[in-house]
Amino acid sequence: MPKDKRLLSQPDINQTLVKLAGDIISCHSSPKEKDSLVLIGIHRRGVSLAKRLKAIIEKKIKRILPLGTLDITLYRDDLDTIGHLPVVKNTDIPVDLTDKSVVLVDDVLFTGRTIRSALNELAEFGRPKRIQLAVLIDRGHRELPICADYVGKTVQTKSDEIVMVRLKETDGTDEVVITKKPMHKAVKVN
Amino acid sequence: MTPDKKFVWTQTHLLGLENLSAQEITHILDTAESFKEISTRNIKKVPTLRGKVVVNMFVEPSTRTRMSFSLAAKRLSADVVDFSPSTSSLSKGETLKDTARNIEAMGIDIAIIRHTAPGTPHMLSRIIDASVINAGDGAHEHPTQGLLDIFTMREQKGRIKGLKVAVVGDIMHSRVARSNIWGLTKLGAEVIAVGPPTLIPQQIRELGVKIAYDIDKVIPEVDVINILRIQLERQRSKFFPTVREYARLFGINSERLRHAKKDVMIMHPGPINRGVEITPDVADGTHSVILRQVTNGLSVRMAVLYLVSGQPKAEEAE
Numbered sequence: 414m415p416k417d418k419r420l421l422s423q424p425d426i427n428q429t430l431v432k433l434a435g436d437i438i439s440c441h442s443s444p445k446e447k448d449s450l451v452l453i454g455i456h457r458r459g460v461s462l463a464k465r466l467k468a469i470i471e472k473k474i475k476r477i478l479p480l481g482t483l484d485i486t487l488y489r490d491d492l493d494t495i496g497h498l499p500v501v502k503n504t505d506i507p508v509d510l511t512d513k514s515v516v517l518v519d520d521v522l523f524t525g526r527t528i529r530s531a532l533n534e535l536a537e538f539g540r541p542k543r544i545q546l547a548v549l550i551d552r553g554h555r556e557l558p559i560c561a562d563y564v565g566k567t568v569q570t571k572s573d574e575i576v577m578v579r580l581k582e583t584d585g586t587d588e589v590v591i592t593k594k595p596m597h598k599a600v601k602v603n
Numbered sequence: 604m605t606p607d608k609k610f611v612w613t614q615t616h617l618l619g620l621e622n623l624s625a626q627e628i629t630h631i632l633d634t635a636e637s638f639k640e641i642s643t644r645n646i647k648k649v650p651t652l653r654g655k656v657v658v659n660m661f662v663e664p665s666t667r668t669r670m671s672f673s674l675a676a677k678r679l680s681a682d683v684v685d686f687s688p689s690t691s692s693l694s695k696g697e698t699l700k701d702t703a704r705n706i707e708a709m710g711i712d713i714a715i716i717r718h719t720a721p722g723t724p725h726m727l728s729r730i731i732d733a734s735v736i737n738a739g740d741g742a743h744e745h746p747t748q749g750l751l752d753i754f755t756m757r758e759q760k761g762r763i764k765g766l767k768v769a770v771v772g773d774i775m776h777s778r779v780a781r782s783n784i785w786g787l788t789k790l791g792a793e794v795i796a797v798g799p800p801t802l803i804p805q806q807i808r809e810l811g812v813k814i815a816y817d818i819d820k821v822i823p824e825v826d827v828i829n830i831l832r833i834q835l836e837r838q839r840s841k842f843f844p845t846v847r848e849y850a851r852l853f854g855i856n857s858e859r860l861r862h863a864k865k866d867v868m869i870m871h872p873g874p875i876n877r878g879v880e881i882t883p884d885v886a887d888g889t890h891s892v893i894l895r896q897v898t899n900g901l902s903v904r905m906a907v908l909y910l911v912s913g914q915p916k917a918e919e920a921e
Binding site for chain 1 (some may be wrong): 648
């Protein structure tokens with residue numbers, strides 16, 4: 414059984430989100446920027462993180478922020494190659510994104526393919542002025558030319574490791590751990 | 604509404620609701636719920652089935668089901684081919700089996716079939732590798748109609764378990780009735796089949812359905828009245844004396860509805876014979892969800908296309 418290595422505890426996550434919120438506010442400091450800011454969380458944990466960021470930002474700027482949720486399942490480029498189709502969740506974009514400043518929120522930035530799918534989907538809801546990306550963890554191993562604008566923590570990982578973000582809303586606890594991918598029982602030899 | 608995390612969809616075809624579990628039916632309904640949003644977008648299209656080919660094989664006439672499937676497939680970015688028996692080699696005597704094999708040789712991924720003969724989609728699913736969706740096989744099943752009916756009930760009433768549903772009319776010849784009965788009873792609803800004795804087969808009791816011959820006794824106690832089309836083309840067989848008598852004894856009109864629950868829901872799979880099984884004021888009235896059923900049909904069919912498209916075929920999975 415692989416042993417988990419804890420990267421962030423609950424206070425660390427809270428602190429990281431406060432820092433991310435501060436960075437987003439700094440980048441949207443003008444009244445026009447504040448007005449156009451929209452947070453969009455990517456299912457599942459990106460949605461929980463976006464909700465938390467929304468609460469922190471709203472408290473600081475004393476303004477209600479629109480919050481959307483995005484499910485990228487129908488935009489994945491690997492549906493043909495995976496065995497079982499993922500469960501489709503809801504996409505809910507409450508405002509027209511044309512001329513808005515969108516901050517996409519996700520838990521882990523890895524290959525960049527999820528973000529590519531998210532960008533394709535967002536393009537169908539209008540033409541935002543710009544789209545930025547906020548992630549709790551950047552673990553590297555990019556397969557596409559994508560980078561985040563706001564990063565909570567950058568971690569050097571191996572490709573056979575898994576970064577697991579656990580949040581109270583979805584997992585009952587707040588922590589980020591790094592663990593080894595479980596070994597397959599049988600190795601197929603060509 | 605949240606699907607069980609451990610549940611994994613494993614069906615390659617959708618042949619009927621009889622062979623689906625309650626969990627599988629609920630999974631389709633939950634997936635359809637997520638697809639509803641796509642139809643509200645300015646660009647009503649997602650790339651999910653890009654590169655897949657869907658063939659509409661409607662050997663029996665259809666307007667809304669065929670259009671609904673076409674639109675659903677197009678909204679998922681599939682290429683859609685329509686097949687019409689009158690302009691196909693079927694009219695030259697080619698067997699359906701050969702026609703299907705030839706179409707499959709052109710590289711189709713999903714075949715949607717409607718046929719007058721019960722069991723045709725089941726037969727096709729055994730001879731071609733593509734996924735097969737039953738769009739109505741004789742008087743046997745019409746699973747996507749059953750699913751969209753159940754979806755609409757759940758959407759409007761918030762539940763299926765414990766609902767009392769009257770299915771009114773020609774139960775004997777109705778594939779919609781069978782799919783509704785299988786689906787609803789599996790999800791815990793109580794179904795009452797209502798109509799003239801000549802149009803209700805007694806064996807239907809074996810499916811856990813109550814039978815009633817007097818609509819006025821049933822109306823006050825039900826949450827949903829699902830009205831079936833009276834198949835006028837079958838009236839040569841004289842299952843009831845006259846259409847006028849049927850309308851008087853079983854037609855749903857506003858006078859009858861005065862005795863119904865305030866929030867009773869009126870459903871009809873279409874096409875409607877106005878003035879026969881339902882009066883125009885009821886069909887267009889506040890209790891009616893007939894057009895909502897059509898709208899929901901799109902989401903349900905998108906969900907079904909998505910779900911059957913994803914599984915490796917049996918031989919590949921081994």
